[in-house]
Ligand SMILES: O=C(O)CC[C@@H](O)C(=O)O
């Protein structure tokens with residue numbers, strides 16, 4: 001059977017109503033393209049359920065008819081996990097589950113539907129004089145359901161953890177259509193297996209997350225950002241150690257940027273300005289907060305930088321003098337991902353290694369990549385404090401894009417071999433999706449992968465939940 005029977009499609013449409021059951025041409029490209037332009041989705045139907053009960057009915061019908069369903073939030077995922085692959089599949093977009101149900105200012109939690117946009121959550125927390133720390137470049141369009149499904153990391157993970165660490169409760173629809181009512185707000189709850197942690201990071205392969213209870217934090221009273229130039233990755237690492245000593249848990253971001261990436265951000269971001277007078281080989285963006293006062297944050301940052309200058313770790317630095325300047329520093333960092341697009345093809349890696357191994361990783365991976373493609377432009381940047389490097393390789397200037405991208409697997413093998421030798425991960429924060437399912441099967445140790453397959457088969461025996469993602473078909 002190539003396509004889904006039209007009677008079955010009619011039954012699916014009836015669940016959400018005609019206005020929210022869209023044929024692919026009615027739905028438009030926005031549902032089927034993805035940020036990397038590597039996967040182009042195909043589906044029989046786009047369904048936009050308006051309640052968890054509708055999601056449950058959809059999945060029940062999917063189970064009954066053996067129809068694969070692919071959940072999608074803001075469609076910002078970077079490994080193709082949110083893209084259906086054929087006209088045999090149904091796309092379930094969660095955007096309409098966008099209600100903020102409750103903010104508990106005493107227990108510091110927010111109860112939300114899966115379709116709430118991350119930035120909206122940040123803003124609502126802020127308005128309640130609280131803070132939600134998950135943050136990433138796509139915050140204006142990604143949705144919390146997708147953030148949890150992919151266990152997003154982002155720039156706040158250093159102090160506050162990844163999405164998994166920020167979620168107390170989950171509501172989800174399992175592959176048999178049953179609803180898990182787990183919207184708990186308890187810090188302590190040991191009643192058996194924690195399905196929440198199984199569903200977070202499962203990329204929609206074990207069920208569809210429809211709602212969550214999120215942890216909120218006290219809003220820091222002070223927040224200071226500096227942008228510093230350094231000579232080497234070793235110096236960046238030393239500066240990280242110094243920053244941790246000065247700020248402790250108040251060090252909330254430690255991002256690194258290479259000169260070539262900053263040049264790309266400057267070239268392709270409207271209004272972007274160079275913060276320092278002279279170019280430097282590397283930059284770090286340091287953010288320090290204070291729960292007590294704005295002064296404490298700036299004093300800590302100044303003390304850190306002055307020790308770093310004295311130790312010869314930092315060659316030049318700027319401290320943001322206003323919110324606009326802090327935003328400008330962050331923009332240079334956050335635009336780095338998109339700024340590679342107009343530069344042509346980019347072979348991307350989202351890896352992590354033990355933090356101490358970052359200089360070795362960079363040196364060894366650079367040597368391997370440059371021996372294969374001598375004039376490749378390596379844009380290695382990211383979340384240094386988390387050991388998470390976005391090791392991206394832009395095509396040589398003037399090279400043929402398709403020919404360059406055709407070498408993706410060859411180059412990835414080289415980079416991932418270095419990662420493996422350092423006991424790292426080839427998927428730090430973007431997930432497995434369709435892109436890395438094969439590599440996961442080939443590299444994850446037998447017992448661990450075997451248990452993953454057993455869980456998938458137990459919960460989704462018909463393989464209808466986002467098939468082919470994470471676990472190979
Ligand atoms: O484009 C990338 O490789 C990284 C995207 C994102 O995780 C970031 O940190 O900017």
Ligand SMILES: [Zn+2]
Pocket residue numbers: 154382383390429
């Ligand atoms: Zn990142």
